[in-house]
Amino acid sequence: MRKIKLTRANKSILLKALGDYYYRQRAMNTGWRETGYLILKVDSLPVDKKAVFTSEEVCLARDAVNQLRNKKIKQEQYTDATDDMLLKLN
Template sequence: MMRKIKLTRANKSILLKALAPYYYKQRALRRSTGFVEKLILKINALPADKKTNFSPDEIRLMRTTVNQLRNERLAKGQYTDAVDDMLLKLF
């Protein structure tokens, strides 16, 4: 079931920062990256503050990668409020 999510500019930036390492890791392992590529292009092309439909698989991938970014920042003692806000949108 598709779900509409509204992304701000900050949230788009966070998602792209979270998805990039996952994309490059999959590419380095010579795994298929088509799904991730399409999601990155979809997010990049979205106008800010407009609701867009995302599939459960897309939401699951976004949630996983944003959570990894959050955990990395926490481990380094960095500020995570913006990332936490993004995670709340995905739940």
């Protein structure tokens, strides 16, 4: 179990990343339920409070945010906010 404090910006980035990841998984019909549950969990969390995540949830979130970061880099829309979120997940 890991405690992570989410700011409003980090929560928004995480939800965006998980949403993209979820729809990709849904299209391939693999592992989308776990991502859906994590989206619901993150969405219900209050901002600026520490939340407890399992190691599997952290790994899933890290993968999703990293994919969003790579997508933004390819589109030349890179921001430091994705790196900040990745640092919280490491």
